[in-house]
Amino acid sequence: MSKQRTAVRRTGEEGPRRKDEAMRFMGFVKMEEGIGAPPRELIEAMDVFIGESVAAGQFLDGGGLYGTEDAVNFVIRKGETTRVDGPYAEVKEVIGGYSVLEFASREDAIENARRMAELHTKHWPEAELTITLRQISDQPPQPAD
Numbered sequence: 001m002s003k004q005r006t007a008v009r010r011t012g013e014e015g016p017r018r019k020d021e022a023m024r025f026m027g028f029v030k031m032e033e034g035i036g037a038p039p040r041e042l043i044e045a046m047d048v049f050i051g052e053s054v055a056a057g058q059f060l061d062g063g064g065l066y067g068t069e070d071a072v073n074f075v076i077r078k079g080e081t082t083r084v085d086g087p088y089a090e091v092k093e094v095i096g097g098y099s100v101l102e103f104a105s106r107e108d109a110i111e112n113a114r115r116m117a118e119l120h121t122k123h124w125p126e127a128e129l130t131i132t133l134r135q136i137s138d139q140p141p142q143p144a145d
Contacts, residue, residue, distance in 0.1 A: 022102045024060070024136040025109045027116070029097040031129045033068060033088075042123035049119060053101070058112060062099030093130070100136070109133055 053059035071086035103109040113133040120129055 022104055023106065023109065024138075025101045025103065026134050026136055027062070027099040027101060027113060028095050028132040028134075029120075029129055030093050030132065031096040031127065033091055033094045035096075035127060038124050038127070042120065045119045045123050046116075049116060053112065058101055058103055058108075060100040060102055062097065062101075064097045065095060068094055096129075106135065109135075 050059055050062070068086035068088050068091055071088070073084045073086075073088075075082045075084055101109060101112065103112065110133065113131055117131045120127065120131070
């Protein structure tokens with residue numbers, strides 16, 4: 001069965017969303033800093049899972065992130081911008097990976113995230129992770145008055 005892909009709408013593009021247009025989501029995997037590499041079994045299971053998601057046109061982009069040792073934050077507070085370089089001793093949880101996904105419905109996206117969480121539960125049970133799924137907005141935020 002052939003799946004027709006719709007063009008990806010970028011943030012700020014004008015025009016109404018067509019009913020048949022897919023919804024984009026961003027997924028995050030939050031984990032304890034310094035938790036170490038996942039087991040080979042999880043990596044292999046995720047390779048299969050992501051391959052199936054790519055073939056279905058659902059997985060658009062994603063990957064793991066390095067630790068905070070080379071991270072750079074720009075903190076904006078009370079009208080001033082400060083650059084803060086990693087590592088961050090006070091940080092306990094970090095985003096360890098991300099994905100950009102596309103689904104026909106929110107329910108499909110949630111089911112996909114649940115399946116990914118189950119893979120982590122099965123293949124890395126000792127890890128404490130949070131998998132977050134958020135819909136990507138097609139419109140810029142409305143300015144405050």
